[in-house]
Amino acid sequence: MSQRVEKQSPIEVVVVVLPESSIMSLASVLDPMRAANRVAGRQVFRWRLLSGDGEAPILTCGVPINVEGRFTTPLGGDLLLVIGGFNLHKHAGKRFVATLQECARHFDIVAGIESGCWLLGRSGLLNGRKATAHWEELEDFSQTFPALTVIGERFVTDGKYWTSGGASPTFDMMLHLITERLGPALALDVASIFVYDQMHSPTDVQPFVSLGRIEARDPELAGAIRLMERTLERPLTVAALARRLSISRRKLELLFARGLSISPAAYYLRLRLQVAHRLVRDSAVPIRDIALRCGFDSLSAFSRAYSREYQASPLKMRSLTRGETSLRSEVARGGGGNSLPVSDAG
CATH class of the missing domain: 1.10.10.60 (Homeodomain-like)
Structure with missing residues (x-):
């Protein structure tokens, strides 16, 4: 992709947030764009937040996120980012994947963040391409999608399809986007606002332990x-x-x-x-x-x-965790037996 240092009209971004996503992943997407607008002194990014069903998704920390509407067609723009977390099967059904397949045609870049990469994999959009996932899931991701070349890098760009392995790699990915679209000087200014002094390239390997200094x-x-x-x-x-x-x-x-x-x-x-x-x-x-x-x-x-x-034994811990997850999902759906499962709505 050629570098475009200036773009007069704002970069149009759609961010799709699923329930049980990480607030850090969402912040790693939104705050670099906000900071870029601040540093540039004009609106270089303009974004919309959507969810699978149009309702406010509840993140893993329990915070609900206000959205402008439902992820549905027709939709287009410069950048489509899909942020996923736990229990994708409950939050993104066949209709969501079909919408993703159709909308992807109308964006310059389509990115899967954390478990969002699994949705890109399920959609077939990554077939024959390189991709990554969070380091905990790399082996399962590779086995589930044999048509992909799965590599353990922080984030991967292959044509218009980008994937990121976690919150910090997503911040790096956004800085990479700013560098390509708006120039390295602005990207450095954005990194400096967050006192972020270790900008990574997409080929840096994901570590199990973040060693910092x-x-x-x-x-x-x-x-x-x-x-x-x-x-x-x-x-x-x-x-x-x-x-x-x-x-x-x-x-x-x-x-x-x-x-x-x-x-x-x-x-x-x-x-x-x-x-x-x-x-x-x-x-x-x-x-x-x-x-x-x-x-x-x-x-x-x-x-x-x-x-x-x-x-606790591993089996007991897994049982307890599944119970907590079921409770969180019930709360996210409103706690009632009258509402449809989220996957039916998405």
Whole structure:
């Protein structure tokens, strides 16, 4: 796409927000556009907020978002962004996907944010293209949509179809858009407003752990954490970690004690359990598969370690989480048995 530094008329944006989306993902879309208008001193972006059924979607934090109407045809513009979160099957049915397929034809760029990428996948719009998803879902995303080339980058642009793996990558994606459409100077000004000093390119890999300034302050510690991330399925001993990092075991232990007040072994286990915890709560991956993905040779060993960390077995945690999700969905629908399921409306 050629860079267009000036555009006299505002960039027309439609943002579709589904229930149980992240407020941070929504803010990462809206605030860069608001800041760009402020810095430019004119309306360089003009946006509309829509939902699948025209009602205010309730985000994961419980905040309802006022929208201008329902996502329906006819609709067109420069940029269409679809923000999704949990329980897509409840919030975006066949009619929503059909609307997405039709509307996509009338936008220059169509972007799926967080679980919005799954909707682009379901629509067939990404077939034969490169795409990404949140790092927790990359493997499932790839298996579900074999016609896609799934890569673990922060955000991916392939022609008019863009996908983003999370809230922070979405902020990067919006800065990338501002750079392309309005120039790098304005993008830098927008980043500066938010004191955002680590602008990423689309090819930067999604990390499990956001290290912030640790990478600059203590690169050896950062390197150790990145090595742990890469070896979750087959954890190394502390001695093997030290050898791979070309440092002594004693130095590795000092790095973690000084930087994180924890031993390398304890941090490694905690990292594996945190990844497992997200998969238990937020996915349908079988518990046994989660155990293997996170480096546990037996289900019983995984269950014991998980229970010590979270005071509940993986199965009990999943059961509790599903109960909470059902309650949130009922509240989002108004709590009554007289209203239609959201998927019927979308």
